Amino acid sequence: MTDGTETTVSPAAPASAAQAAMRAVLDASAVSRALTRIAHEILERTQGADDAVLLGIPTRGAHLATRLGGQIAAVEGLELPIGTLDVTMYRDDLRLRPARAIKRTEIPSGGVDGKLVVLVDDVLFSGRTIRAALDALGDIGRPRAVQLAVLVDRGHRELPIRADYVGKNLPTAQRETVQVRLAETDGQDAVLLGVKGAGAR
Amino acid sequence: MKRHLLSTADLSADDATLILDTAAELARIADRPIKKLPTLRGRTVVNLFYEDSTRTRISFETAAKRLSADVINFSAKGSSVSKGESLKDTALTLEAMGADAVVVRHWASGGAYRLAHAGWIRSAVVNAGDGTHEHPTQALLDAYTLRSRLGSLEGRRIGIVGDVLHSRVARSNVRLLSTLGAEVTLVAPPTLMPFAVEGWPCSYSYDLDPVLPKLDAVMMLRVQRERMDQAYFPTEREYSRRYGLHAQRMAALPQHAVVMHPGPMNRGLEISAEVADSARSTITEQVANGVSVRMAVLYLLLGGSEPAIGTENEGGAT
Numbered sequence: 001m002t003d004g005t006e007t008t009v010s011p012a013a014p015a016s017a018a019q020a021a022m023r024a025v026l027d028a029s030a031v032s033r034a035l036t037r038i039a040h041e042i043l044e045r046t047q048g049a050d051d052a053v054l055l056g057i058p059t060r061g062a063h064l065a066t067r068l069g070g071q072i073a074a075v076e077g078l079e080l081p082i083g084t085l086d087v088t089m090y091r092d093d094l095r096l097r098p099a100r101a102i103k104r105t106e107i108p109s110g111g112v113d114g115k116l117v118v119l120v121d122d123v124l125f126s127g128r129t130i131r132a133a134l135d136a137l138g139d140i141g142r143p144r145a146v147q148l149a150v151l152v153d154r155g156h157r158e159l160p161i162r163a164d165y166v167g168k169n170l171p172t173a174q175r176e177t178v179q180v181r182l183a184e185t186d187g188q189d190a191v192l193l194g195v196k197g198a199g200a201r
Numbered sequence: 202m203k204r205h206l207l208s209t210a211d212l213s214a215d216d217a218t219l220i221l222d223t224a225a226e227l228a229r230i231a232d233r234p235i236k237k238l239p240t241l242r243g244r245t246v247v248n249l250f251y252e253d254s255t256r257t258r259i260s261f262e263t264a265a266k267r268l269s270a271d272v273i274n275f276s277a278k279g280s281s282v283s284k285g286e287s288l289k290d291t292a293l294t295l296e297a298m299g300a301d302a303v304v305v306r307h308w309a310s311g312g313a314y315r316l317a318h319a320g321w322i323r324s325a326v327v328n329a330g331d332g333t334h335e336h337p338t339q340a341l342l343d344a345y346t347l348r349s350r351l352g353s354l355e356g357r358r359i360g361i362v363g364d365v366l367h368s369r370v371a372r373s374n375v376r377l378l379s380t381l382g383a384e385v386t387l388v389a390p391p392t393l394m395p396f397a398v399e400g401w402p403c404s405y406s407y408d409l410d411p412v413l414p415k416l417d418a419v420m421m422l423r424v425q426r427e428r429m430d431q432a433y434f435p436t437e438r439e440y441s442r443r444y445g446l447h448a449q450r451m452a453a454l455p456q457h458a459v460v461m462h463p464g465p466m467n468r469g470l471e472i473s474a475e476v477a478d479s480a481r482s483t484i485t486e487q488v489a490n491g492v493s494v495r496m497a498v499l500y501l502l503l504g505g506s507e508p509a510i511g512t513e514n515e516g517g518a519t
Contacts (some may be wrong), residue, residue, distance in 0.1 A: 099500060099502075102222075102226040
């Protein structure tokens with residue numbers, strides 16, 4: 001779920017035309033290196049991440065959270081609680097589009113009270129998804145602190161929100177679209193840059 | 202415009218599955234400390250009830266409040282309706298107050314359709330039971346309960362037993378469950394079997410005992426004494442003996458089969474107390490699921506810029 005950049009690529013859709021117009025900015029190994037670095041930064045900044053909880057924003061943020069959890073376990077041998085947080089019902093643009101399907105919210109059994117919650121999303125754009133996520137989190141509990149990890153920060157913020165951990169800062173124009181593809185949902189890892197209307201909806 | 206929920210006949214399999222999936226996600230907020238979502242903040246939902254109801258009205262009220270909508274309850278008793286106000290004038294009043302959705306229960310079949318299509322109001326209309334016609338959200342919560350107990354509805358055999366003639370729950374369920382791939386069998390005495398039932402997407406029988414061993418679920422219907430204007434069966438004891446579900450009959454059901462009842466129950470008539478309170482009974486589960494399903498319906502009708510469910514020609518096929 002990324003503001004205005006979410007492009008659902010179903011396997012059945014003719015992706016070739018869309019792909020032709022999109023340029024890869026990160027390939028699979030670059031995505032993997034970015035995630036490894038974020039995992040290390042989380043460990044470093046939180047001094048071991050003892051009380052951290054990773055919450056991914058569906059769909060791709062949830063997969064990224066799972067991968068970050070795996071990386072942290074590989075480095076430190078520490079199994080962090082991992083969950084998902086759907087923000088659909090908290091969005092401020094619900095009335096601008098037809099009602100959307102709700103995705104899964106799965107809070108780890110330990111809850112979030114007094115924990116350090118690291119929100120994970122694929123693309124940071126206007127910041128409105130993250131605002132919705134903060135509201136959703138407030139209804140679930142009271143974390144000690146909330147941090148934000150994103151794979152791509154493409155700029156154009158509309159709210160005073162910033163990320164604590166960024167995989168790649170990607171300067172873009174408003175008319176461009178950023179698409180994150182992950183092996184779990186799209187068969188391969190990549191970050192693609194394209195122009196709105198050319199392939200992307 | 203597709204913006205009402207009047208009949209389960211209007212729901213495609215995809216629509217129904219979307220409602221049930223949405224309800225499954227929304228059910229999870231019942232476990233949270235703050236059981237509320239901000240989604241319908243500033244919207245007004247009117248419960249317009251021309252017939253008595255406990256669980257449906259409370260269920261819709263809870264659902265709307267969990268989505269942060271404002272709720273106005275309006276029942277015929279204690280309002281201007283008892284002074285003789287017509288449905289039209291009541292509707293115009295609601296329109297003037299700016300209702301976004303009207304949940305209506307009416308004693309006349311087609312009451313909800315009339316309200317939706319007469320041009321009196323612009324709000325979404327949700328049918329909460331109209332006469333002996335339809336009660337779509339009850340069928341949806343029954344389908345939800347069946348799906349959570351049996352996994353899937355595809356190819357499942359569901360028996361609907363009792364006063365089918367007067368039952369809007371049976372009509373809504375036959376359409377919805379067959380849309381979702383289940384095989385429905387109606388069981389009732391000939392006097393309580395509707396005319397032209399041959400044309401419905403289900404089979405039927407006048408005998409309960411041969412049907413029971415093949416069922417995955419049996420839904421017992423209430424004998425609606427208040428709608429019975431003549432003698433449909435000789436005595437209650439005879440009805441209970443032939444069509445009531447008691448412990449001995451329940452033993453004929455397969456091990457995994459569940460027992461449902463839309464409520465309110467006549468204990469001892471269509472269902473024995475022992476069966477109603479058994480582990481196989483989903484009756485209280487159905488009530489809890491009702492809130493989730495009604496939240497899903499209100500969200501999908503009111504949550505976005507346009508409704509996500511329904512068809513162009515809602516309520517047309519009756």
